[in-house]
Amino acid sequence: MSVTVQHVQDALKALIDPNTRKDFMSTKSARNIQVADGKVSLDVVLPYPAKMVLGEIGKLIENGIRAIDGVTDVQVNVTWKIVAHSVQKGVKLIPGVKNIIAVASGKGGVGKSTTAVNLALALAAEGANVGMLDADIYGPSQPTMLGIHGRPESPDGQNLEPMIGHGLQAMSIGFLIDVETPMVWRGPMVTQALEQLLNNTKWKDLDYLVVDLPPGTGDIQLTLAQRVPVTGAVIVTTPQDIALIDARKGLKMFEKVGVPILGVVENMSLHICSNCGHEERIFGEGGGERMCKDYGNEFLGALPLDIRIREETDSGKPTVVAEPESRVAEIYRAIARRVAVKVGDLAVDHSSKFPSIVIQNT
Helix, strand or coil: CCCCHHHHHHHHHCCECCCCCCECCCCCCEEEEEEECCEEEEEEEECCCCHHHHHHHHHHHHHHHHCCCCCCEEEEEEEECCCCECCCCCCCCCCCEEEEEEEECCCCCCCHHHHHHHHHHHHHHCCCCEEEEECCCCCCCHHHHCCCCCCCCCCCCCCECCEEECCEEEEEHHHCCCCCCCCCCCHHHHHHHHHHHHHCECCCCEEEEEEECCCCCCHHHHHHHHHCCCCEEEEEECCCHHHHHHHHHHHHHHHHCCCCEEEEEECCCCEECCCCCCEECCCCCCHHHHHHHHHCCCEEEECCECHHHHHHHHCCCCHHHHCCCCHHHHHHHHHHHHHHHHHHHCCECCHHHCCCCCCCCC
């Protein structure tokens, strides 16, 4: 049988990417298909960072095409490309930042900052260029979690160079004040500080900027939703009802201001005893999944209540970098891939491709 491009396309339609959960033709990932004398070559460009799974994806495609009768050789070149996606109407993108992912919770103490930093590190481990903005002005924790000391430089006296921790570009009010200095500020000062940290940091070609929000639905959340170009939001909760009540409020707030919900992460879903291995669901069971079903959102994953997660973030080496081969790090990476896929599914921003039109009187 003579192999044609159509045969290859049909084979690709039957292959499902385990991360996007769609075939390679419908996502327009397969490109430049060449067929000659039974030899097939093609490029596959994924819409999400995939450093850890490139080989797996390449093998999946190669095996699928080799199954075509008449194919003698297959050359698959798998890469990824991350583009800027649409944000709220009337809000401009920030120079040097393609996509902003807000990590939020309605309630404090659910492990939101820990989830945010591990999400950022997991995206970076997959090959993306990632930044972390600590938007919790009253209680900044990212400097400690990323193990960053010192103050950011400002060569021009106006803009700040981001600090670097484990490969992440980072900015926090915690870099600019003494650790024990309380921020006794009213709302307008806090929102102004957030906007300055975001806009006056010289972010360098970020694929994703992860924003660790303070808990609640107050001034900072509203400023972020109305004036900052947020691509999507991740909601962090625990299974217990009291946390879910507040998490639902946070979710509804983002929906009201037109920010897509990328999904929900359930933290502390299961405790495994470090001595005997006994499993116990201290905070209840299935709360995050029920919330997702109620609102039609994706359940991104569940994380255990594990003493090592706390110890590692307190020491400045979060789990994804401290124990990259661990089961917990694997869960964080799976969540990160799904977040990146969900971002990739959103409408692409084309504003940078259109020239500015200026009307002048002559």
